[in-house]
Amino acid sequence: MAKSMAAKDGEAPRTRDAEATQKRILAAAKREFSRLGLGGARVDDIAEKANANKRMIYHYFGSKEDLFKKVLEDAYQDIRAAESKLDLKGLPAEAALEKLVRFTWKYYLDHPEFLTLVNSENLHKARHLKSSQNIEAINRPLHNMVQDILDRGVREGVFRAGLDEMQLNVTIAAVSYYYFTNRFTGAVVYKRDFMTEEALRARIDFNVDTILRLVRV
Amino acid sequence: MAKSMAAKDGEAPRTRDAEATQKRILAAAKREFSRLGLGGARVDDIAEKANANKRMIYHYFGSKEDLFKKVLEDAYQDIRAAESKLDLKGLPAEAALEKLVRFTWKYYLDHPEFLTLVNSENLHKARHLKSSQNIEAINRPLHNMVQDILDRGVREGVFRAGLDEMQLNVTIAAVSYYYFTNRFTGAVVYKRDFMTEEALRARIDFNVDTILRLVRV
DNA sequence: CCGCTAAATAACTAAATAGTTACATAGGAA
DNA sequence: TTCCTATGTAACTATTTAGTTATTTAGCGG
Known part of the structure; x- marks a missing residue:
């Protein structure tokens, strides 16, 4: 089995890496906001697509x-x-x-x-x-x-x-x-x-x- | 007192008039959709600003x-x-x-x-x-x-x-x-x-x- | 190799939201 | 005048949503 983590099929590695997590969140947010607008995008979806936890979005960025x-x-x-x-x-x-x-x-x-x-x-x-x-x-x-x-x-x-x-x-x-x-x-x-x-x-x-x-x- | 209805302070008359109600809904919907987008507009707000009931929106127009x-x-x-x-x-x-x-x-x-x-x-x-x-x-x-x-x-x-x-x-x-x-x-x-x-x-x-x-x- | 902090997870909450149901009545047709 | 239906109201529901709390853990400084 892989080093340590539960990285689901083919996803990015999941060890702790603040910078990488922020980047994944920003990339996912860009996709969702541009696809659906500020009002249409969902924080839960951004978190999921960033392969991150919603809590991290609020931790690193404060609010939607x-x-x-x-x-x-x-x-x-x-x-x-x-x-x-x-x-x-x-x-x-x-x-x-x-x-x-x-x-x-x-x-x-x-x-x-x-x-x-x-x-x-x-x-x-x-x-x-x-x-x-x-x-x-x-x-x-x-x-x-x-x-x-x-x-x-x-x-x-x-x-x-x-x-x-x-x-x-x-x-x-x-x-x-x-x-x-x-x-x-x-x-x-x-x-x-x-x-x-x-x-x-x-x-x-x-x-x-x-x-x-x-x-x- | 006015003819029949509970028209709250200064609002448009509230007798039954299908056509007028539809017009008010459309006018309010145009304002809200253009201000906030499809995703950002709220059906409740449209109903309120049209001085109509939400049920009427679904009755006349089917869905958001x-x-x-x-x-x-x-x-x-x-x-x-x-x-x-x-x-x-x-x-x-x-x-x-x-x-x-x-x-x-x-x-x-x-x-x-x-x-x-x-x-x-x-x-x-x-x-x-x-x-x-x-x-x-x-x-x-x-x-x-x-x-x-x-x-x-x-x-x-x-x-x-x-x-x-x-x-x-x-x-x-x-x-x-x-x-x-x-x-x-x-x-x-x-x-x-x-x-x-x-x-x-x-x-x-x-x-x-x-x-x-x-x-x- | 120990312990502490930053990184991460999961489960929760209070409010909002699209759509429905149950009920009330104006006013034209008979 | 009396029905009957289109017009209208209000209260409800099942979900969704932004944001939080409680808890766990990786991995670096000492």
Whole structure:
């Protein structure tokens, strides 16, 4: 028999490991909150799927709401970390912007839970994020990155002057975000599958076109 | 004393009126579902806020899920009805398109509950809409309207040929929808109020610009 | 290798929740 | 006027739920 513990068929080991338990809880919480929303997710289910005890959730995270807040902060942390690895400094402005648009698309495609978590948070009027200390610092690099691309594009003579970084950023997010989060009602309203390879390719190309046309002189 | 009934201080009259009761239930359900989502809304609260008895909800609508489905169908019905009153036939293509973009913006601004209901439905993978009989017919006029504008613009020589009606429609919705539904996290991330008069004016102008640049030759 | 603390489990509680049952009555049809 | 049924009320039930309490135990510092 195995070393010491009752790890049921194929599950992770169950010796005492605070860090690992917290990670399992966070992973399970992210899945449940994104699948069902803050109101729909169940603490018991999160505990079970984390292969942990419910008591540990309250021990490490305090309450369901605080757990949600941590999951959300981590999700923002993750997308900003991925963005900051893009390294667009060396590219011409147009190429940099296209790369950012395609990155955003790909990130949403690969991390659908980010979208539903943000939706859930907005349903609750961002009350968790509002009380978050580090969220401002987490997002600052994104603003700088897009502002730099805009400035560079103007200097290169390819972008219009006076564009608002926020408006551009919101629009870049919008054209991808909306497509993904509303893909289910979209499938009904437009009578097509939004997630076929062909549909995805067509949409990201359309989005790149939308954004480049928006900024070009 | 009043005619017959125990209407508590200032409330609506309480004589028997099936139609009025159903309307009050639907109005209260729309408010609660949009405020809290399908999972977060409470049947008891809906009954209380409708100034009705919970039993009536089950009598008229069958279940919480069926009530949600009816609320959602009505919401789609309402936006399509408002759209169909636009009468864009007489306008040049560009003017027609701009009017549609501004209408969409204004409708979302005035009916925020539509946005959260649609979000809630997408969280549930559109399972209510999927089983809805009339939803296809409800949405058809929208497709025709936008396709007509596109065709007209090409004939007028002001729009590019070959644009996909769905991509355009989705983008028109996206740039307004995302701004509104994500205005709470947006306020935190961008450190500004998304709902001031000035911010709203700037965004709708930006959106009109985005869409017109997208379609122009 | 001992003992203490942090990690973990299981069983419990009080409140909330979707849905039901039993009963009451307004008001139109006869 | 008298039924009869659709409209409405109130109290109940079986479950579920977030959060707690009581208890056990792994494994590190000494």
